[in-house]
Amino acid sequence: MPSINMQQRFVRNEQLKHYPKVSIDSIQSKFQLMISSNSHIYGKCLFVLIMFLFNLYYFRELLYFSLDAIFSFTFESFIRLLYGNGIDMVFYFRYNHKLMKTIDDHWNGLQIDFDYETRKYFWTHKAKCRRLINVVSIFYLIITCFYPISLYNTQQRIKLVQHIIYYFCLLVCFPLYQYKRFCHCCIYVDLILLAQTAVQFNLIKLQKLLNETRKDEKSLNINVIENARNKYLLSCRLIDKMNDIMSPCLFFIFTNFAVNAGHLFYNLLYTKEDEAGKLITNFQLSCSLTLVLLYTHLSLKIHEKSLESLATVYKLSLKTNSIRLLNEISLFLNHNEIGFTFGGMFMLTTSSLSTLFSIIVTIVFALPTFAR
Incomplete structure (x- = not known):
């Protein structure tokens, strides 16, 4: 049945914009699947090569490792080593063809891809998020990789041969590292938006049903409630499966951000760094914060x-006296809340997130004081 917005467009004789089927099968996803744990032998060899190049970049910085200060540059490099290898291992073992097939099965089971508003919601939000990720990634790459090279004068360029490993890491390893992180960002957003679209569809249907019952209470029947409850249950299963990859990744993302923020705070207070270096560090942290806020908001x-869906179902319970309907609604209300978890420890909600950010802020401001 066409939506109200579609009918209004037909009345105004406006042409509907074509949106393709909802899909997370992007180029970035295909690249990650190509080097996953259940890929062919060439994909696994490529993954080993990529990890070797990444660790070459990490260990180049660890050559200057020192335990003199907690938040020294080398300690940040050590944390980056743990973060980079940890999140790559999570993607290697968990983001594979089996996971994608399960997600596709759950999504197809919802049978909502035919809806025009569903496609529009997914692709419009994906386009906005992708533009933001593209801008942040490009600026981060330019500032971090190419800006330091432009600072070298002619006399320093003579030393390029002596620092071939450094420049190989800077010009080859780091862009590859940045592209892989870009793929991760796109996958995060695709998965989150897919889950959000599923929940949004169910919410819209429930709200329409509530509006119809206000006009005619007979429009509320058990088949409609059963269908809505089944779709909500499938949405729960879809998001639970996504949690296999999202839960550990969110833990790594927030931990890495806390360490980088602490490193920046320590440098601003206790180290004498040139203004250009501070500006670059601030810009890098701002890029990281932008992406963290994007994941968190979505x-x-x-x-x-x-929660809105469950609240709407509760309002529907006030519109009927039928025992069968009330029993079906009570089964609906007994479902758990939907959402991603933080490392499997707790669900990301507004209250839990405020507590988490309070802990991060405490760590950022407190730990550097022990390194004086």
């Missing part, structure tokens, strides 16, 4: 929409 909307 993840929280999933939980908020699930």
Whole structure:
């Protein structure tokens, strides 16, 4: 049945914009699947080569490792080593063809891809998020990789041969590293938006049903409630499966951000660094913060929409006296809330997130004082 917005467009004789089927099968996803644990032998060899280049970049910085200060540059490099290898291992073992097939099966089971508003919601939000990720990634790459090279004068360029490993890491390893992180960002957003779209569809249907019952209470029947409850249950299963990859990744992302923020705070207070260096460090942290806020905002909307769905179902219970309907609604209300978890420890909600950020802020401001 066409939506109200579609009918209004037909009345105004406006041409509907074509949106393709909802899919997370992007180039970035295909690249990650190509080097996953259940890929062919060439993909696994490529993954080993990529990890070797990444660790070459990490260990180049660890040559200057020192235990003199907690938040020294080398300690940050050590944390980056743990973060980079950890998150790559998570993607290698968990983001594979089996996971994608399960997600596709759950999504197809919802049978909502035919809906025009569903496709529009997914692709419009994906386009906005992808533009933001592209801008942040490009600026981060330029500032971090190419800006330091432009600072070298002619006399320093003579020393390029002596620092061939450094420049190989800077011009080859780091762009490859940045592209892989870009792929991760796109995959995060695709998964979150897919989950958000599923919950959004169910919420819209429930709200329409509530509006119809206000006009005619007979429009509320058990088949409609059963269908809505089944779709909500499938959405729960879809997001639970996504949690296999999202939960550990969110833990790594927030931990890495806390360490980088602490490193920046320590440098601003206790080290004498040139203004250009501070500016670059601030810009890098701002890029990281932008992406963290993007993931957080999108993840929280999933939980908020699930709460709205349950609240709407509760309002529907006030519109009927039928025992069968009330029993079906009670089964609906017994479902758990939907959302991503933080390392499997707790669900990301507004309250838990405020507590998490309070802990991060405490760590950022407190730990550097012990390194004086």
